[in-house]
Amino acid sequence: MTTEPTRHRPPPVEYFPPRNTVSMDELLQTLTRVVNSLTHAEIPFAVAGGCAVYARGGPPSGHDVDIFLRRTDVAPALAVLQQNGMRRVDPPEDWLVKAYDGDILVDLIFSASGREITDELLARAPRMRIGSAHAPVVTATDLMIDKLNVLDAHRCDFVPMLQIARDLREQVGWSEVADKTESSPYARAFLGLLDDLSIASPKSS
Template identity: 30%
Template structure:
Protein backbone atom coordinates (compact mmCIF):
# COMPACT_ATOMS: atom_id res chain seq x y z
CA UNK A 1 0.00 0.00 0.00
CA UNK A 2 0.97 3.61 -0.45
CA UNK A 3 1.86 5.03 2.95
CA UNK A 4 1.03 8.61 3.93
CA UNK A 5 3.06 10.94 6.08
CA UNK A 6 1.79 9.50 9.37
CA UNK A 7 2.91 6.15 10.69
CA UNK A 8 0.51 4.25 12.91
CA UNK A 9 2.02 3.91 16.35
CA UNK A 10 1.77 0.69 18.28
CA UNK A 11 -0.57 2.15 20.92
CA UNK A 12 -3.11 3.25 18.32
CA UNK A 13 -2.87 -0.08 16.54
CA UNK A 14 -3.57 -1.92 19.80
CA UNK A 15 -6.48 0.43 20.47
CA UNK A 16 -8.00 -0.31 17.06
CA UNK A 17 -7.57 -4.06 17.49
CA UNK A 18 -9.14 -3.88 20.94
CA UNK A 19 -12.10 -1.86 19.64
CA UNK A 20 -12.85 -4.20 16.76
CA UNK A 21 -12.47 -7.23 19.02
CA UNK A 22 -14.87 -5.81 21.62
CA UNK A 23 -17.57 -5.26 19.02
CA UNK A 24 -16.98 -8.59 17.30
CA UNK A 25 -17.22 -10.49 20.57
CA UNK A 26 -20.42 -8.61 21.45
CA UNK A 27 -21.90 -9.58 18.08
CA UNK A 28 -22.82 -6.00 17.27
CA UNK A 29 -23.45 -4.85 13.68
CA UNK A 30 -20.90 -2.37 12.37
CA UNK A 31 -18.91 -1.68 9.21
CA UNK A 32 -15.39 -0.33 8.95
CA UNK A 33 -15.14 2.83 6.86
CA UNK A 34 -12.93 5.88 6.70
CA UNK A 35 -9.23 5.67 5.99
CA UNK A 36 -9.01 1.90 6.38
CA UNK A 37 -11.83 1.09 3.96
CA UNK A 38 -10.30 3.58 1.52
CA UNK A 39 -6.95 1.83 1.90
CA UNK A 40 -8.46 -1.54 1.12
CA UNK A 41 -10.22 -0.24 -1.99
CA UNK A 42 -7.55 2.10 -3.37
CA UNK A 43 -4.22 1.13 -1.79
CA UNK A 44 -3.82 4.65 -0.35
CA UNK A 45 -2.97 4.35 3.32
CA UNK A 46 -3.51 7.23 5.73
CA UNK A 47 -3.19 6.72 9.45
CA UNK A 48 -5.29 8.92 11.68
CA UNK A 49 -6.08 9.10 15.38
CA UNK A 50 -9.59 7.79 14.93
CA UNK A 51 -11.39 4.75 13.63
CA UNK A 52 -14.60 5.22 11.59
CA UNK A 53 -17.23 2.62 12.34
CA UNK A 54 -20.66 2.76 10.71
CA UNK A 55 -23.85 1.33 12.14
CA UNK A 56 -27.59 1.82 11.84
CA UNK A 57 -29.04 4.68 13.95
CA UNK A 58 -31.00 2.21 16.06
CA UNK A 59 -27.86 0.19 16.79
CA UNK A 60 -25.59 3.12 17.69
CA UNK A 61 -26.63 3.24 21.39
CA UNK A 62 -25.80 -0.46 21.77
CA UNK A 63 -22.41 -0.01 20.12
CA UNK A 64 -21.57 2.95 22.37
CA UNK A 65 -22.79 1.04 25.42
CA UNK A 66 -20.58 -1.96 24.61
CA UNK A 67 -17.56 0.30 24.35
CA UNK A 68 -18.47 2.11 27.56
CA UNK A 69 -18.69 -1.20 29.40
CA UNK A 70 -15.26 -2.07 27.97
CA UNK A 71 -13.78 1.00 29.64
CA UNK A 72 -14.11 3.66 26.95
CA UNK A 73 -15.41 7.17 27.57
CA UNK A 74 -18.41 7.67 25.28
CA UNK A 75 -20.70 10.47 24.25
CA UNK A 76 -23.02 11.55 21.47
CA UNK A 77 -21.15 14.34 19.72
CA UNK A 78 -23.93 15.28 17.30
CA UNK A 79 -27.26 13.47 17.73
CA UNK A 80 -28.14 13.53 14.04
CA UNK A 81 -25.10 11.54 12.88
CA UNK A 82 -22.19 10.89 15.25
CA UNK A 83 -21.20 9.29 18.53
CA UNK A 84 -17.67 9.02 19.90
CA UNK A 85 -15.73 6.70 22.17
CA UNK A 86 -12.16 7.25 23.28
CA UNK A 87 -9.29 6.17 25.45
CA UNK A 88 -6.68 8.88 25.84
CA UNK A 89 -5.93 10.48 22.47
CA UNK A 90 -7.37 7.64 20.39
CA UNK A 91 -10.97 7.93 19.19
CA UNK A 92 -13.64 5.78 17.64
CA UNK A 93 -16.27 7.57 15.57
CA UNK A 94 -19.61 5.77 15.63
CA UNK A 95 -21.30 7.06 12.48
CA UNK A 96 -24.93 6.41 11.62
CA UNK A 97 -25.55 9.07 8.98
CA UNK A 98 -23.60 11.75 7.14
CA UNK A 99 -22.91 15.16 8.64
CA UNK A 100 -25.50 16.72 6.33
CA UNK A 101 -28.09 14.10 7.30
CA UNK A 102 -28.39 12.67 3.77
CA UNK A 103 -26.58 9.34 4.05
CA UNK A 104 -28.31 7.40 6.81
CA UNK A 105 -26.94 3.89 7.33
CA UNK A 106 -29.55 1.27 6.46
CA UNK A 107 -29.78 -2.48 5.87
CA UNK A 108 -28.45 -2.24 2.32
CA UNK A 109 -25.05 -1.16 3.64
CA UNK A 110 -24.74 -4.50 5.41
CA UNK A 111 -26.17 -6.54 2.55
CA UNK A 112 -23.50 -5.18 0.19
CA UNK A 113 -20.58 -5.05 2.66
CA UNK A 114 -17.22 -6.59 1.77
CA UNK A 115 -15.67 -9.15 4.14
CA UNK A 116 -12.03 -8.40 4.92
CA UNK A 117 -9.40 -8.46 7.63
CA UNK A 118 -7.77 -5.38 9.17
CA UNK A 119 -4.98 -5.60 11.76
CA UNK A 120 -5.60 -9.33 11.75
CA UNK A 121 -9.22 -8.86 12.86
CA UNK A 122 -12.12 -9.97 10.63
CA UNK A 123 -14.31 -7.04 9.61
CA UNK A 124 -16.81 -5.98 6.99
CA UNK A 125 -16.06 -2.85 4.98
CA UNK A 126 -18.49 -0.11 4.03
CA UNK A 127 -19.50 -0.88 0.41
CA UNK A 128 -17.60 1.14 -2.16
CA UNK A 129 -20.83 2.77 -3.37
CA UNK A 130 -21.73 4.06 0.09
CA UNK A 131 -18.16 5.17 0.77
CA UNK A 132 -18.19 7.15 -2.47
CA UNK A 133 -21.68 8.51 -1.72
CA UNK A 134 -20.62 9.89 1.66
CA UNK A 135 -17.37 11.35 0.40
CA UNK A 136 -19.00 13.10 -2.56
CA UNK A 137 -20.70 15.58 -0.21
CA UNK A 138 -17.52 16.57 1.66
CA UNK A 139 -16.72 19.86 -0.06
CA UNK A 140 -15.66 22.09 2.80
CA UNK A 141 -13.10 24.85 2.45
CA UNK A 142 -10.72 22.99 4.75
CA UNK A 143 -11.50 19.51 3.44
CA UNK A 144 -12.50 18.27 0.02
CA UNK A 145 -12.86 14.53 -0.58
CA UNK A 146 -13.04 14.79 -4.37
CA UNK A 147 -9.63 13.15 -4.72
CA UNK A 148 -10.84 10.19 -2.64
CA UNK A 149 -13.87 9.87 -4.93
CA UNK A 150 -11.65 9.94 -8.01
CA UNK A 151 -9.32 7.34 -6.49
CA UNK A 152 -12.27 5.08 -5.65
CA UNK A 153 -13.52 5.28 -9.23
CA UNK A 154 -10.01 4.67 -10.59
CA UNK A 155 -9.63 1.58 -8.42
CA UNK A 156 -13.14 0.13 -8.66
CA UNK A 157 -14.86 1.49 -11.78
CA UNK A 158 -15.61 -1.98 -13.16
CA UNK A 159 -16.93 -3.22 -9.80
CA UNK A 160 -19.14 -0.27 -8.88
CA UNK A 161 -22.88 -0.96 -9.14
CA UNK A 162 -23.54 2.26 -11.04
CA UNK A 163 -27.31 1.88 -11.07
CA UNK A 164 -27.36 1.44 -7.31
CA UNK A 165 -25.06 4.43 -6.93
CA UNK A 166 -27.47 6.57 -8.94
CA UNK A 167 -30.27 5.43 -6.64
CA UNK A 168 -28.23 6.43 -3.59
CA UNK A 169 -27.72 9.95 -4.90
CA UNK A 170 -31.37 10.21 -5.93
CA UNK A 171 -32.29 13.87 -6.56
CA UNK A 172 -28.63 14.82 -6.12
CA UNK A 173 -27.53 12.96 -9.25
CA UNK A 174 -25.86 16.13 -10.58
CA UNK A 175 -23.32 15.92 -7.75
CA UNK A 176 -22.46 12.35 -8.75
CA UNK A 177 -22.13 13.41 -12.38
CA UNK A 178 -19.89 16.32 -11.37
CA UNK A 179 -17.51 13.91 -9.62
CA UNK A 180 -17.53 11.59 -12.63
CA UNK A 181 -16.72 14.52 -14.89
CA UNK A 182 -13.86 15.44 -12.56
CA UNK A 183 -12.62 11.86 -12.76
CA UNK A 184 -12.47 12.24 -16.55
CA UNK A 185 -10.43 15.41 -16.13
CA UNK A 186 -8.02 13.85 -13.62
CA UNK A 187 -7.60 10.64 -15.64
CA UNK A 188 -8.17 11.68 -19.28
CA UNK A 189 -7.09 8.27 -20.56
CA UNK A 190 -9.57 6.33 -18.40
CA UNK A 191 -12.95 7.90 -19.13
CA UNK A 192 -13.84 4.77 -21.12
CA UNK A 193 -14.06 2.87 -17.84
CA UNK A 194 -17.25 4.70 -16.92
CA UNK A 195 -20.16 2.62 -18.32
CA UNK A 196 -21.69 4.11 -21.47
CA UNK A 197 -25.21 3.45 -20.18
CA UNK A 198 -24.48 5.53 -17.08
CA UNK A 199 -23.04 8.40 -19.10
CA UNK A 200 -25.93 8.40 -21.55
CA UNK A 201 -28.41 8.47 -18.68
CA UNK A 202 -26.66 11.40 -17.03
CA UNK A 203 -26.36 13.37 -20.28
CA UNK A 204 -30.02 12.73 -21.07
CA UNK A 205 -31.02 14.13 -17.69
CA UNK A 206 -28.74 17.10 -18.14
CA UNK A 207 -30.19 18.04 -21.52
CA UNK A 208 -33.83 17.47 -20.55
CA UNK A 209 -35.19 20.20 -18.31
CA UNK A 210 -38.14 17.95 -17.52
CA UNK A 211 -35.78 15.61 -15.66
CA UNK A 212 -33.97 18.24 -13.59
CA UNK A 213 -36.80 18.32 -11.03
CA UNK A 214 -35.69 21.43 -9.14
CA UNK A 215 -37.13 21.78 -5.64
CA UNK A 216 -39.87 24.38 -5.29
CA UNK A 217 -38.98 27.84 -4.06
CA UNK A 218 -35.64 29.54 -3.56
CA UNK A 219 -33.48 26.76 -2.09
CA UNK A 220 -29.71 26.44 -1.60
CA UNK A 221 -28.41 22.88 -1.81
CA UNK A 222 -24.90 24.13 -1.08
CA UNK A 223 -25.48 23.53 2.63
CA UNK A 224 -25.44 19.80 1.82
CA UNK A 225 -21.82 20.25 0.70
CA UNK A 226 -20.50 22.68 3.30
CA UNK A 227 -21.92 23.72 6.64
CA UNK A 228 -20.05 27.05 6.51
CA UNK A 229 -19.50 28.29 2.98
CA UNK A 230 -23.18 28.72 2.09
CA UNK A 231 -24.29 30.39 5.31
CA UNK A 232 -24.57 33.79 3.57
CA UNK A 233 -27.11 32.24 1.21
CA UNK A 234 -29.45 31.15 4.00
CA UNK A 235 -28.71 33.89 6.53
CA UNK A 236 -28.59 36.94 4.24
CA UNK A 237 -29.90 36.21 0.76
CA UNK A 238 -33.18 34.50 1.48
CA UNK A 239 -32.42 30.97 0.35
CA UNK A 240 -34.03 28.08 2.19
CA UNK A 241 -31.63 25.57 3.74
CA UNK A 242 -32.03 22.27 1.87
CA UNK A 243 -30.96 20.33 4.94
CA UNK A 244 -34.20 21.43 6.60
CA UNK A 245 -36.59 21.80 3.68
CA UNK A 246 -35.71 18.38 2.28
CA UNK A 247 -36.02 16.75 5.69
CA UNK A 248 -32.41 15.71 6.23
CA UNK A 249 -31.85 17.62 9.49
CA UNK A 250 -33.93 19.23 12.21
CA UNK A 251 -33.46 22.96 12.92
CA UNK A 252 -31.86 22.27 16.31
CA UNK A 253 -29.35 19.91 14.69
CA UNK A 254 -28.46 22.53 12.09
CA UNK A 255 -27.94 25.10 14.87
CA UNK A 256 -25.70 22.74 16.86
CA UNK A 257 -23.72 21.68 13.78
CA UNK A 258 -23.23 25.30 12.71
CA UNK A 259 -22.14 26.40 16.18
CA UNK A 260 -19.38 23.78 16.10
CA UNK A 261 -17.67 25.32 13.05
CA UNK A 262 -14.01 25.91 13.84
CA UNK A 263 -14.27 24.18 17.20
CA UNK A 264 -12.27 21.10 18.25
CA UNK A 265 -14.08 17.80 18.62
CA UNK A 266 -16.61 18.24 21.39
CA UNK A 267 -15.87 16.60 24.72
CA UNK A 268 -18.79 15.48 26.83
CA UNK A 269 -19.75 17.17 30.09
CA UNK A 270 -20.41 13.66 31.31
CA UNK A 271 -20.35 10.17 29.93
CA UNK A 272 -23.40 8.84 28.12
CA UNK A 273 -25.31 6.20 30.02
Protein backbone atom coordinates (compact mmCIF):
# COMPACT_ATOMS: atom_id res chain seq x y z
CA MET A 1 0.00 0.00 0.00
CA THR A 2 1.42 3.34 -0.98
CA THR A 3 0.69 6.57 0.75
CA GLU A 4 0.51 9.92 -0.94
CA PRO A 5 3.40 12.16 0.13
CA THR A 6 2.55 14.95 2.48
CA ARG A 7 2.09 18.21 0.67
CA HIS A 8 2.78 21.50 2.32
CA ARG A 9 -0.10 23.80 1.60
CA PRO A 10 0.60 27.51 1.41
CA PRO A 11 -1.07 29.58 4.11
CA PRO A 12 -4.40 31.13 3.14
CA VAL A 13 -4.31 34.53 1.49
CA GLU A 14 -5.78 36.21 4.57
CA TYR A 15 -2.66 35.13 6.51
CA PHE A 16 -0.79 37.87 4.71
CA PRO A 17 -2.28 41.26 5.64
CA PRO A 18 -2.57 43.63 2.65
CA ARG A 19 0.15 46.25 2.53
CA ASN A 20 -1.09 49.78 2.27
CA THR A 21 0.39 51.35 -0.85
CA VAL A 22 -0.30 54.97 -1.66
CA SER A 23 1.01 57.39 -4.24
CA MET A 24 4.09 59.49 -3.59
CA ASP A 25 1.96 62.64 -3.95
CA GLU A 26 -0.33 61.45 -1.13
CA LEU A 27 2.65 60.63 1.06
CA LEU A 28 4.18 64.04 0.44
CA GLN A 29 0.92 65.75 1.37
CA THR A 30 0.86 63.89 4.68
CA LEU A 31 4.56 64.56 5.20
CA THR A 32 3.96 68.28 4.70
CA ARG A 33 1.19 68.26 7.31
CA VAL A 34 3.41 66.40 9.79
CA VAL A 35 6.42 68.66 9.14
CA ASN A 36 4.37 71.83 9.54
CA SER A 37 2.71 70.56 12.71
CA LEU A 38 5.97 69.56 14.42
CA THR A 39 7.82 72.66 13.24
CA HIS A 40 5.15 75.04 14.55
CA ALA A 41 5.21 73.19 17.88
CA GLU A 42 9.04 73.52 17.96
CA ILE A 43 9.50 69.76 18.38
CA PRO A 44 12.89 68.56 17.06
CA PHE A 45 12.62 65.80 14.44
CA ALA A 46 14.08 64.45 11.22
CA VAL A 47 12.45 62.78 8.24
CA ALA A 48 13.61 59.17 7.86
CA GLY A 49 12.68 56.03 5.93
CA GLY A 50 11.45 56.05 2.36
CA CYS A 51 10.69 59.77 2.29
CA ALA A 52 14.29 60.50 3.28
CA VAL A 53 15.54 58.18 0.54
CA TYR A 54 13.33 60.02 -1.97
CA ALA A 55 14.54 63.43 -0.74
CA ARG A 56 18.13 62.32 -1.35
CA GLY A 57 17.50 61.16 -4.91
CA GLY A 58 16.52 57.56 -4.29
CA PRO A 59 13.43 55.66 -5.48
CA PRO A 60 10.00 56.87 -4.36
CA SER A 61 8.36 55.29 -1.33
CA GLY A 62 4.80 54.00 -1.40
CA HIS A 63 4.13 52.95 2.15
CA ASP A 64 4.30 55.36 5.07
CA VAL A 65 5.92 58.43 6.58
CA ASP A 66 8.77 57.83 9.05
CA ILE A 67 9.82 60.50 11.53
CA PHE A 68 12.73 60.27 13.96
CA LEU A 69 12.35 62.12 17.26
CA ARG A 70 13.49 61.84 20.85
CA ARG A 71 11.62 59.60 23.27
CA THR A 72 10.81 62.62 25.45
CA ASP A 73 9.07 64.32 22.52
CA VAL A 74 6.73 61.45 21.65
CA ALA A 75 3.78 62.57 23.80
CA PRO A 76 3.79 66.22 22.68
CA ALA A 77 4.27 65.17 19.04
CA LEU A 78 1.27 62.85 19.20
CA ALA A 79 -0.81 65.56 20.85
CA VAL A 80 0.06 68.02 18.08
CA LEU A 81 -0.77 65.55 15.32
CA GLN A 82 -4.09 64.71 16.99
CA GLN A 83 -4.91 68.40 17.22
CA ASN A 84 -4.36 68.55 13.47
CA GLY A 85 -6.86 65.79 12.77
CA MET A 86 -4.67 62.67 12.81
CA ARG A 87 -5.70 59.48 14.59
CA ARG A 88 -3.44 57.94 17.24
CA VAL A 89 -2.73 54.20 17.29
CA ASP A 90 -0.91 52.40 20.11
CA PRO A 91 1.18 49.59 18.54
CA PRO A 92 2.62 46.60 20.44
CA GLU A 93 6.19 47.66 19.58
CA ASP A 94 8.16 49.55 22.20
CA TRP A 95 10.29 51.64 19.83
CA LEU A 96 7.71 53.75 18.02
CA VAL A 97 4.19 55.12 18.09
CA LYS A 98 1.80 55.50 15.16
CA ALA A 99 -0.74 57.94 13.84
CA TYR A 100 -2.95 57.91 10.76
CA ASP A 101 -3.60 60.82 8.45
CA GLY A 102 -6.67 59.38 6.77
CA ASP A 103 -5.39 56.06 5.44
CA ILE A 104 -1.73 57.05 5.49
CA LEU A 105 0.42 55.76 8.33
CA VAL A 106 2.86 58.02 10.17
CA ASP A 107 5.51 56.28 12.29
CA LEU A 108 7.06 58.33 15.09
CA ILE A 109 10.28 56.45 15.82
CA PHE A 110 12.30 57.10 18.97
CA SER A 111 14.56 54.03 18.85
CA ALA A 112 15.81 52.90 15.45
CA SER A 113 17.16 49.34 15.32
CA GLY A 114 18.21 49.59 18.95
CA ARG A 115 19.76 53.05 18.52
CA GLU A 116 18.08 55.68 20.64
CA ILE A 117 17.28 58.84 18.68
CA THR A 118 19.50 61.52 20.18
CA ASP A 119 20.03 65.26 19.90
CA GLU A 120 23.26 64.53 18.02
CA LEU A 121 21.53 62.41 15.37
CA LEU A 122 18.86 65.07 14.83
CA ALA A 123 21.42 67.89 14.80
CA ARG A 124 23.37 66.39 11.90
CA ALA A 125 20.24 66.08 9.73
CA PRO A 126 20.42 68.86 7.10
CA ARG A 127 17.32 70.71 5.98
CA MET A 128 16.19 69.65 2.52
CA ARG A 129 13.26 70.17 0.18
CA ILE A 130 10.78 67.26 0.03
CA GLY A 131 7.84 68.11 -2.19
CA SER A 132 6.44 71.35 -0.80
CA ALA A 133 8.01 70.78 2.62
CA HIS A 134 11.39 72.01 3.83
CA ALA A 135 12.53 69.77 6.68
CA PRO A 136 15.53 68.15 8.37
CA VAL A 137 16.34 64.83 6.72
CA VAL A 138 18.52 62.14 8.28
CA THR A 139 21.95 61.78 6.69
CA ALA A 140 22.42 59.10 4.06
CA THR A 141 24.86 57.39 6.42
CA ASP A 142 22.36 57.24 9.30
CA LEU A 143 19.70 56.14 6.85
CA MET A 144 21.78 53.24 5.58
CA ILE A 145 22.80 52.19 9.10
CA ASP A 146 19.15 52.03 10.10
CA LYS A 147 18.11 50.08 7.00
CA LEU A 148 20.91 47.52 7.35
CA ASN A 149 20.35 46.98 11.06
CA VAL A 150 16.73 45.94 10.50
CA LEU A 151 17.75 43.08 8.20
CA ASP A 152 17.15 39.65 9.71
CA ALA A 153 16.03 36.16 8.73
CA HIS A 154 12.51 37.41 8.04
CA ARG A 155 13.51 40.67 6.33
CA CYS A 156 16.38 39.91 4.00
CA ASP A 157 15.38 41.29 0.62
CA PHE A 158 18.48 42.88 -0.89
CA VAL A 159 16.75 44.01 -4.11
CA PRO A 160 15.30 47.35 -2.91
CA MET A 161 18.40 47.94 -0.80
CA LEU A 162 20.63 47.63 -3.87
CA GLN A 163 18.77 50.39 -5.67
CA ILE A 164 18.96 52.66 -2.63
CA ALA A 165 22.68 51.96 -2.22
CA ARG A 166 23.33 52.75 -5.89
CA ASP A 167 21.38 56.01 -5.79
CA LEU A 168 22.84 57.26 -2.50
CA ARG A 169 26.32 55.77 -2.61
CA GLU A 170 28.21 59.06 -2.98
CA GLN A 171 26.39 60.52 0.04
CA VAL A 172 27.15 57.60 2.39
CA GLY A 173 30.12 57.20 4.71
CA TRP A 174 30.51 53.49 4.08
CA SER A 175 33.27 52.88 6.62
CA GLU A 176 31.01 54.28 9.37
CA VAL A 177 28.13 52.14 8.11
CA ALA A 178 30.37 49.06 8.33
CA ASP A 179 31.44 49.98 11.88
CA LYS A 180 27.87 50.60 13.08
CA THR A 181 26.46 47.41 11.53
CA GLU A 182 29.34 44.96 12.09
CA SER A 183 27.35 42.81 14.54
CA SER A 184 24.79 41.91 11.85
CA PRO A 185 25.72 39.04 9.50
CA TYR A 186 23.06 40.26 7.08
CA ALA A 187 24.58 43.74 6.94
CA ARG A 188 28.06 42.29 6.48
CA ALA A 189 26.79 40.14 3.61
CA PHE A 190 25.12 43.11 1.96
CA LEU A 191 28.19 45.33 2.28
CA GLY A 192 30.30 42.51 0.85
CA LEU A 193 27.92 42.35 -2.11
CA LEU A 194 28.26 46.11 -2.64
CA ASP A 195 32.03 45.74 -2.63
CA ASP A 196 31.94 42.86 -5.12
CA LEU A 197 29.63 44.87 -7.41
CA SER A 198 31.89 47.95 -7.14
CA ILE A 199 28.94 49.97 -5.81
CA ALA A 200 30.69 50.87 -2.57
CA SER A 201 33.73 49.73 -0.66
CA PRO A 202 33.61 50.28 3.12
CA LYS A 203 37.31 49.42 3.29
CA SER A 204 38.35 52.35 1.11
CA SER A 205 35.82 55.02 2.16
